[in-house]
Amino acid sequence: MSIKKYAVAIRDVIAEEMRSDSSIFVMGEDIGPQGGIFGCTRGLLDEFGENRIIDTPISEAGFTGVGIGAALTGMRPIIEFMYMDFTYEAMDQILNQAAKLRYMYGGKATLPLVIRGQQGIGRGNAGTHSQSVEAFFTHIPGLKVVQPSGARDAAGLLRTAIRDNNPIMFFEHKALYANSEEVPDDTDFSIPFGVADVKREGGDVTIIATSLMVGRALEAADILAKDSIQAEVVDPRTILPLDMDTINASVRKTGRAVVVHEAHKTNGVGAEIASRIMEDSFKYLDAPVTRLGAKACTLPFNLVLENAVVPGVDDIVAAVQNISYR
Amino acid sequence: MDKKTILKVYETMLTIRKFEECALKLFEENKLRGSVHLSIGQEAVPAATGTFLRDEDYITSTHRGHGHAIAKGARVDLAMAELMGKTTGYCGGRGGSMHIAEVEKGNLGANAIVGAGIPHATGAALSARIRGTDQVAVTYFGDGASNEGIFHETLNMASLWNLPVVFICENNQFGLSTPQSKACSVKDIAVRAGAYDMPGEVVDGNDVFAVEKAFLKAVKRAKEGKGPTLLEMKTYRWKGHWTGDPEVYRTREEVEAWKKKCPILRLEKHMVDKGVMSTAEIANKHKEVDGVIRKAEEFALTSPEPDPATVLDNVYFGEVN
Ligand SMILES: Cc1ncc(C[n+]2csc(CCOP(=O)(O)OP(=O)(O)O)c2C)c(N)n1
Numbered sequence: 001m002s003i004k005k006y007a008v009a010i011r012d013v014i015a016e017e018m019r020s021d022s023s024i025f026v027m028g029e030d031i032g033p034q035g036g037i038f039g040c041t042r043g044l045l046d047e048f049g050e051n052r053i054i055d056t057p058i059s060e061a062g063f064t065g066v067g068i069g070a071a072l073t074g075m076r077p078i079i080e081f082m083y084m085d086f087t088y089e090a091m092d093q094i095l096n097q098a099a100k101l102r103y104m105y106g107g108k109a110t111l112p113l114v115i116r117g118q119q120g121i122g123r124g125n126a127g128t129h130s131q132s133v134e135a136f137f138t139h140i141p142g143l144k145v146v147q148p149s150g151a152r153d154a155a156g157l158l159r160t161a162i163r164d165n166n167p168i169m170f171f172e173h174k175a176l177y178a179n180s181e182e183v184p185d186d187t188d189f190s191i192p193f194g195v196a197d198v199k200r201e202g203g204d205v206t207i208i209a210t211s212l213m214v215g216r217a218l219e220a221a222d223i224l225a226k227d228s229i230q231a232e233v234v235d236p237r238t239i240l241p242l243d244m245d246t247i248n249a250s251v252r253k254t255g256r257a258v259v260v261h262e263a264h265k266t267n268g269v270g271a272e273i274a275s276r277i278m279e280d281s282f283k284y285l286d287a288p289v290t291r292l293g294a295k296a297c298t299l300p301f302n303l304v305l306e307n308a309v310v311p312g313v314d315d316i317v318a319a320v321q322n323i324s325y326r
Numbered sequence: 327m328d329k330k331t332i333l334k335v336y337e338t339m340l341t342i343r344k345f346e347e348c349a350l351k352l353f354e355e356n357k358l359r360g361s362v363h364l365s366i367g368q369e370a371v372p373a374a375t376g377t378f379l380r381d382e383d384y385i386t387s388t389h390r391g392h393g394h395a396i397a398k399g400a401r402v403d404l405a406m407a408e409l410m411g412k413t414t415g416y417c418g419g420r421g422g423s424m425h426i427a428e429v430e431k432g433n434l435g436a437n438a439i440v441g442a443g444i445p446h447a448t449g450a451a452l453s454a455r456i457r458g459t460d461q462v463a464v465t466y467f468g469d470g471a472s473n474e475g476i477f478h479e480t481l482n483m484a485s486l487w488n489l490p491v492v493f494i495c496e497n498n499q500f501g502l503s504t505p506q507s508k509a510c511s512v513k514d515i516a517v518r519a520g521a522y523d524m525p526g527e528v529v530d531g532n533d534v535f536a537v538e539k540a541f542l543k544a545v546k547r548a549k550e551g552k553g554p555t556l557l558e559m560k561t562y563r564w565k566g567h568w569t570g571d572p573e574v575y576r577t578r579e580e581v582e583a584w585k586k587k588c589p590i591l592r593l594e595k596h597m598v599d600k601g602v603m604s605t606a607e608i609a610n611k612h613k614e615v616d617g618v619i620r621k622a623e624e625f626a627l628t629s630p631e632p633d634p635a636t637v638l639d640n641v642y643f644g645e646v647n
Contacts, residue, residue: 070453
């Protein structure tokens with residue numbers, strides 16, 4: 001085990017995988033000498049050279065398409081998006097091409113491709129650089145969508161992503177990069193997709209949280225415990241595939257559920273999770289499933305306002321208390 | 327071109343023409359659905375380029391892509407079955423006319439999104455470069471596609487990185503109903519190469535010899551590590567944009583004038599003049615290709631529809647829990 005920051009855990013897995021598989025290369029903006037603006041490729045140019053650590057022009061659609069062509073022809077590209085908000089520039093290549101080519105070409109095309117980068121609040125980057133955009137990519141079949149909430153999960157899930165033969169959307173969080181955690185040193189350490197992690201056990205209510213919200217849910221659970229409410233915190237880790245077995249098992253035990261994500265509440269992944277809980281576990285529920293997500297406005301620049309838009313610890317506590325009636 | 331090569335190019339053109347005439351007939355008989363984009367009149371471009379590629383070289387193509395697939399070696403029976411959405415088709419009926427692909431033979435696929443295949447070929451070229459092979463990638467696209475941002479982004483990267491890719495713009499004068507003059511800031515799309523510091527050349531796209539010459543030069547340049555080339559093949563689409571196009575945007579006279587420049591008739595005349603083939607041999611070749619297409623049609627018509635129980639196959643590689 002080593003204590004690693006989330007960003008370092010990501011960089012180390014990329015390097016380890018590149019050492020053992022020469023078909024892996026990394027492409028993106030300012031990832032060479034700069035090492036990525038969040039340091040996730042720091043030092044990789046020195047070790048792997050310009051042929052495998054490729055600084056691209058600011059051409060998101062173009063280099064995503066180039067990555068697809070490379071993946072179709074035997075390579076395993078990792079594409080770094082400086083901000084996942086910029087995937088909007090490349091939506092055709094991601095949603096119409098990467099997600100669909102295998103299906104449309106009758107199963108004969110294989111696309112081992114990882115698109116990764118950070119998103120979310122925390123730096124006052126305003127509306128076009130602070131969003132959480134994962135839901136878009138869960139709507140079109142063909143992609144897998146990953147959201148690690150800590151360094152250990154980031155390492156294990158990224159290794160699985162790199163070794164997977166499908167296009168993967170890997171959503172890091174800018175406010176998590178500096179968080180440290182113990183990460184196994186084993187260069188085969190991986191976490192399978194579609195396996196949720198129960199981050200805290202409890203019998204009274206289930207809080208299903210993703211990414212940055214996992215930490216807030218755990219804080220909320222500590223506060224609720226003082227009020228004699230034991231919350232179970234479930235982190236799906238991958239929202240596609242989604243581990244409904246673990247979520248259902250928890251909800252059937254507690255009878256109550258709050259789903260919380262940083263992305264907009266309206267048509268967010270929480271809507272999918274909540275309705276699937278109701279489809280699968282309705283008769284076990286003692287209260288309606290509650291969703292928490294960003295308010296329906298553009299993420300504001302001002303940090304006080306930014307915090308007012310996304311769910312805070314207090315909001316989670318209040319939501320749980322609201323459904324904890326007897 | 328030696329005699330054998332000329333015959334190969336000729337047969338490829340004839341196969342594309344008759345394949346598409348058959349597709350049109352099937353469409354008119356209501357046996358084939360969706361939208362079918364015919365490249366009748368444009369056959370010299372795929373025939374005098376694709377014929378010169380090896381299996382390991384790559385192509386990407388467009389909504390008007392039957393010719394590119396056939397010239398790269400696609401089987402007409404499997405292609406016709408795909409046009410009819412049959413289970414025996416190249417994509418098992420999942421892709422249709424606009425998505426014929428055969429990845430293992432270097433056809434990385436036709437694409438129904440204008441311009442979307444351009445970066446895929448360029449990525450294949452990047453992959454060849456990283457793997458250290460001498461493979462070449464070719465991407466076909468229309469005049470309309472050269473107004474898409476991704477065309478410009480990709481040409482910039484291909485030139486910046488000196489990639490072994492040949493950009494082939496088939497300028498058939500229209501993007502759907504819009505003439506090139508109403509959509510392009512430039513008269514010759516080839517000049518757009520200059521913006522990316524790569525050679526650009528205007529070619530008579532109805533002359534197989536001109537197409538071959540320009541293409542082989544571009545392939546040589548790519549293989550020598552000197553980077554990409556943009557070739558603009560001036561040609562003309564005889565049929566509507568797709569089956570059912572009212573064609574309000576041009577006159578019959580204009581179409582008839584271009585029919586006189588038919589690339590197939592032109593090569594036949596050349597072959598007779600030079601003694602490569604006699605008129606009788608040409609007539610026989612037509613009959614032979616007619617027979618091949620008839621068999622393909624029969625194969626497609628008698629192939630089974632896909633089983634709805636398989637509709638979820640191949641969304642992902644492997645099982646997804
Ligand atoms: C991104 C996108 N925009 C528009 C269309 C609709 N469309 C299909 S083909 C076409 C014209 C394309 O013109 P060009 O690239 O010149 O090719 P051509 O049809 O002449 O072969 C249009 C507008 C599309 N399929 N994709």
